[in-house]
Amino acid sequence: MSLLPSEIYHIIFDYFWAHEILYSFCGINDYIDNILLNYQNYKINGKSIRKSHFDLLCRIQPNQVISLILSDDSYTPNQSQLFRSLVSIEQFTRLRSLKLIELDDDGASFFSDLYKLKHLVSLEINLKDKLPFIKTSPPLQRLIINIESGVHYDIDPLITMIQSEHLRQLTLSNCSCSKLQQIFHRAIHLISLKISLMFTDAKEMAILINFHQEQSKIIALKSLSLSIEGYGDTITRAHLEGFLTPLKCLRKLELIISCFIEPECYDANQWEIFIIKNLSRLMTFNFNFSHVRIDKNVLNQYRHPFWMNKCWFVATDESYSSIYSVPHFSSTSIKYSSIPISSKYTTLPIDQHITCYDRVTQLEYDSGRRKALHRYNYIEKIYLTNLNIDKNAINLSKVKSLIVKNAQWTFSKILILIKEAMPSVNYLSLNCPHPSLGTGNLPDISLKQIKTLVLPKYAEFLDDDYFVWSLYFPCVERLVVTINSKNQIPFLIDEFGSMVSGFFHVDSCLIGTKKPIKMTCKWLIKYTHRLTDRNPNDFVCQINDQYFFSVCLWIADDDDDDIFFDENKEMICNSKWWNKCFAQNSMT
Secondary structure: OOOOOHHHHHHHHOOOOHHHHHHHHOOOOHHHHHHHHHOOOEEEEOOOOOHHHHHHHOOOOHHHEEEEEEEOOOOOOOHHHHHHHHOOHHHOOOOOEEEEEOOOOOOHHHHOOHHHOOOOOEEEEEOOOOOOOOOOOOOOOEEEEEOOOOOOOOOHHHHHOOOOOOOOEEEEEEEOHHHHHHHHHHOOOOOEEEEEEEEOOHHHHHOOOOOOOOOOOOOOOOEEEEEEEEOOOOEOHHHHHHHHOOOOOOOEEEEEEOOOEOHHHHOHHHHHHHHHHHOOOOOEEEEEEEOOOOOOOHHHHOOOHHHHHOOOEEEEOOOOOEEEEEOOOOOOEEEOOOOOOOOOOEOOOHHHOHHHHOOOOEEEEOOOOOOOOOOEOOOOEEEEOOOOOOOOOEOHHHOOEEEEOOOOOOHHHHHHHHHHHOOOOOEEEEOOOOOOOOOOOOOOOOOOOOOEEEEOOHHHOOOOOOOOHHHOOOOOOEEEEEEOOOOHHHHHHHHOOOOOEEEEEEOHHHEOOEOOOOOOHHHHHHHOHHHHOOOHHHEEEEEEOOOOOEEEEEEOOOOOOOEEEOOOOOEEEEHHHHHHHHHHHHHO
8 A cells, every 4th residue: 555656545535534534544554644644635524423533533733624514413512612612713724615514602703703714615504593693704606504494584694794706606595585686796606596585575576576677797697496485475477587587597497486376487388488588598497386276287288399308397296286397306205105106197208207206215104005006216214104014115125214103013023124124224213112121022133233223202211111222222323312301311321332422302292291300411420320430521411401401412432542443343543643643743
């Protein structure tokens, strides 16, 4: 391996995250170690990362990092605060991409200094429950602001200070029409836009008709995804055409309208005329119109050569209350009892119906009364709400997630099913009666493949029922449990010795029926053997009791601090050695 030039290793490293590089290559020989120490394009991904991996990554010098992802979700609580306590954001002088996921606070310490990152070109923010304040920003080329579905913020103040002159790709949720107008005027280099507009009155909606009235320059936009929600008025063709007509360079268009629209908006003949006249460069057109009343003959319009030759196929639901492009908007989640695709409801040729079935990645076994007439080839998640499984309908060996929601599925049956037919399952949710100490005749099966275990019914246990879960799931790393008492938490942490991330919460149904749970980190440390003698820096404990009680735990591996191990427990790196080397590297 020492014969390969460093440039080859740099090319290889460009395909991996920083923790994957260090754990795969460090300690092989001095030559490769030296390459690692001088590599300048590390990409740090903190989403769902192990605490031990994160601690090691924090030793990388900030000026060696070009991409950074931080997450405060339930798997990695307080990660951003921990990160900020070790390093300041302005030290990342070569950072080009920054992604922040569900930050616990408003991110003031990040965003107030954002303008100091002169090389930052990409910023992505997944909002949790607060809007961050951005003092000003560097000249970004890519900006994405994601908001959870069903949550609505006024994000206009957030994007006011964003420099949009250099933007080429923009994704925004809940943007106002007037603010979008300002962006169009300033973002003259914008080529890709994904936007969600929420209308509450006809006046705001009317802006769409004359949206580009003051726009004098050619709009270079090539890709547009437009979502429209609202109530109180109806979207007309005048609204859509007023907004779309000047976009002469569009090659890809996606329209999602979740409010009332007039029939002319889904008239195929009018769309054909409009596209030929105004959007002649359009290569891809996908739409999803709901809240409509479609005449059964509407589909025949979409069978004209203009649509069929472009492979722009559409479908309706059985009640003719929606019309959408297929397979683009075909559901990725389906019930086993669902009626097969019928040519009565789609223009998709029969020999291409398989493309819709191949999009399905989640399947619910809700009925065993009939056999499927088709096969699902790419199922990754299965919901069991029925006792019977049609093994001919899918390839069970490829399923990665199993969610059991039927009381008839006993613990023994579940163990046997996974052992015999589901070797790839690593996520298991048991939303069914759990076994207890009194449960007898359980099979001697140990499922080391299960890395994430979810126990929604654990709150039904008594405090003194210490079922030995680790006999059956010895390698669980992520645990999500519904509890009824704080006393259950220490037992579960100690029981799952490989757990590195835990989320314990009270079921919303129990709120108000019992005395509120109160707990401190000191209490948890005192009664949890795994935490009692640990360095406080080895774990993060986040207790939330403002609205309902929950605890997020992020724990470093139980292995010796001096040695890091991979999943096969093979020694691969000495952390003190890395700390020393990176320290020396920072002084040169």
